[in-house]
Amino acid sequence: MSTTTTPTAPDVRRRATAALVALLLAAAAGLVALPAPRAAGADDRARHWAGFRIPRTGHAAGGWIGGYRLDDAPVFVVTPGRRPNRAGFKPSRATADLRGPKGPSEAATERAAWILSRYGGHKDAVQAAAVDAAVLHLLGGRGWRFGARRGAARIKASGDPATVRRYVRLMLRGSRASAGPYAATVAATTADVGGVTGVTVSVTDGHGGPVSGLPVRVTSPDGGPSQPAAGPLDTVTGDDGRALVRLAAPLSGWRTVVAEVGQVPLHWLRLRRADRKRQASVAEGGVRRTIVASTRVAVRGPQSVTLAPVPSSLVLGGQAAVSVTAQGDATPRAARAALHGPFATAATATCTGQAVATTTGTLPSDAAYTLPAVQPGAGGYYAWQVDVDGTGTVIPAGSCGAVVKVRGRPxxxxxxxxxxxxxxxxxxxxxxxxxxxxxxxxxxxxxxxxxxxxxxxxxxxxxxxxxxxxxxxxxxxxxxxxxxxxxxxxxxxxxxxxxxxxxxxxxxxxxxxxx
The missing domain is CATH 2.60.40.10 (Immunoglobulins)
Incomplete structure (x- = not known):
């Protein structure tokens, strides 16, 4: 592989200090674009990017500990025992299986991918050396573990071995706790028109733990006359892995809430295999992804309840019923009716006191529907009180009226x-x-x-x-x-x-x- 000038000792110490601070604060690396395919014959050899010069060994892991630059993307060696790559690399592709059944385990590959994704995009010599050592610890085999002879020798030859070792331990500990597929869920609260829809986005790592510091963008993209688009609203997950936003709810109906969580570490490798079989392959660092989660939630609006007596006048001994028209949602919903009375005049008929008869039914739609009839026990004026259940998109409602006259038989x-x-x-x-x-x-x-x-x-x-x-x-x-x-x-x-x-x-x- 090609080489670059090794940083001076003051530069090494300054960069090591900055890298330690960045690591402890969990600074997220920027999203790295995937390289475009190169034309035949183009120069796609890796060059030194960030790290330290170390003694050559004839293997790809010799001569340099850190990251390389390939097509403007940082890359790290994943096959340390092969020859240095002089011929170039194939186009990038995703993989979770490096060398089949004899290669690293799925768990080790996920951990290496997590380290590369989270820490491999920050250009710092100490951090890049730690990423290199941690990746080889997981993917290179026993001899390349950072406590084994070859792995330890590489770290010892770096510009700041104590800090590199400390970084490696932190990276391995973090990968053990968090590597794997990240997941996002969205929970939204039902709102009434004019209120707000509360949205909670929860992000968990590969072991189900909360993930803090990830950017979240929440939108409600439905649009159209029934529910206008809302957002985007940008926020960040907290220590509990949650991000909370509030969306205005101006109209009733069902709305879709979408959360996009960015800067999510990968659980697979972006691998660049060597053009020649016995030369080293590399994996890209700093590549993140965006995961999307969504849910459907209702915004409830009012429903109007209109009543009519059936019939409006009857003789004692007859049947009294009420016709109910509840508009606002065509979904079937339960209704309860209570007959109050008797009263001496229509003007004084109210829905107060104990009901003399009750009836129930299910309104099949938003059209008029007559509930089962009841028989009043005395002459006078009666008023109907009808209560209609709510649905996902309408609020429960009630109405008093539909006065009916019952003539006595003296x-x-x-x-x-x-x-x-x-x-x-x-x-x-x-x-x-x-x-x-x-x-x-x-x-x-x-x-x-x-x-x-x-x-x-x-x-x-x-x-x-x-x-x-x-x-x-x-x-x-x-x-x-x-x-x-x-x-x-x-x-x-x-x-x-x-x-x-x-x-x-x-x-x-x-x-x-x-x-």
Whole structure:
């Protein structure tokens, strides 16, 4: 391999000090571009880049400890026992298997790749020498371990062997703890419209440990009318291996959150094999990669709930239902309805207090859907309270309304005397029941006879009224002739009740008048 001038002793000490500081602070090397293929016959021989001149041995590991420069990329020898490379190298390619089953293990290759990727791009003589020694320790075989004869001799011949050894130990310790495929995951929190989507990016090394100091870029690239693009937001992983960002959530819908994690160490080698079989091959240093992770997360918006009574008015004993239209998401979702009442007026009908009946169902879409009906137990006005579940993209919602009128079925009866004498005057108590509220009801007591048992032609009518259920007594009615008289009670209808009349000839509605 070609050579360069060895740095002077002051330069060595200055560079060693700077390299130690850089290593302890875990300074990341810049991303190194892959070399472009060279034209046939081009000069692709490696030249010294950073390191120290050491004694020649006839092997590729002799004459120099450190890195070389090849096509503007730093490279390090991985086959130390071969001849120095004088003929050039083949194009770069990725590999995790150097020499098949007899070569270094997969774990050793991953560790060497991690060291090359993380530390092999920094141009410092001491650090480059340490990378060289650490890589040969893992890939070169027993004799090239940094504590073995050949490995130790190379380090001893460097400009600062104590610092190189310390660096090698740090690199090997770090590779043992972290080498392997790095992984990134993205977790995002559901947000409501107008809020923010919290995004947590977690990065772990090849052994599952947290990785700090890696640059992270977060975007939400969906775009379009449903969800505009957001970001990019740049941050760095902390000591716990996590990076946190917050994305604005202006519109409802599903959004994609993408995290790009840069400067990730490789777990494979970028290998440049020798053009000639017995000459040394090299691996590139300082090459990093970007890993991408993504997730889908919802931004929840409001849903509107519209109610309609089915029907709007019914008679006591009928079925009351509510039609629900919940717009905002066509996804099926559960709904619960409660009927509150009765109330005396539509204006006072509210969804307060304990419900008199409940029903449930599943809204199949955002179209109108009628929930199962219930049967009110009394006349009056009722209000429906409907609560609709949320989905991934809509917030739960509720509504009170859909007032329904239930008309009661009151009953009336008379308690006339069974017998009376001709010319007597009687007062007949009239009973009203089934009124929904103590409202004024007008009542008429009609007298038929004598002999009119079908109640077709009234000979007397007494009018009266009362508030709600109870009894009211008619005025005096003169019975002038002998015979059988029939009584009949009629109640006028009102807003919340139907009209009612007693049965002609029912018990309490006939009087026998004797001469």
């Amino acid at each position: 009953t009336v009866s008379a308690s006339a005397p069974a017998t009376a004498a001709v010319g007597s005057s009687v007062q007949v108590p009239v009973t009203i029941s089934g009124m929904p509220f103590p409202m004024r009801v007008d009542v008429r007591l009609k007298l038929y006879g004598p002999g009119d048992t079908s109640c077709s032609n009234a000979i007397s009518t007494s009018s009266m009224s009362r508030l709600g259920n109870g009894q009211v007594v008619s005025g005096s009615v003169l019975l002038e002739s002998a015979g059988v008289y029939s009584w009949k009670v009629e109640a006028d209808p009102g807003d919340l009740w139907q009209g009612a009349e007693s049965v002609c000839g029912a018990p309490g509605s006939r009087t026998q008048v004797s001469p």
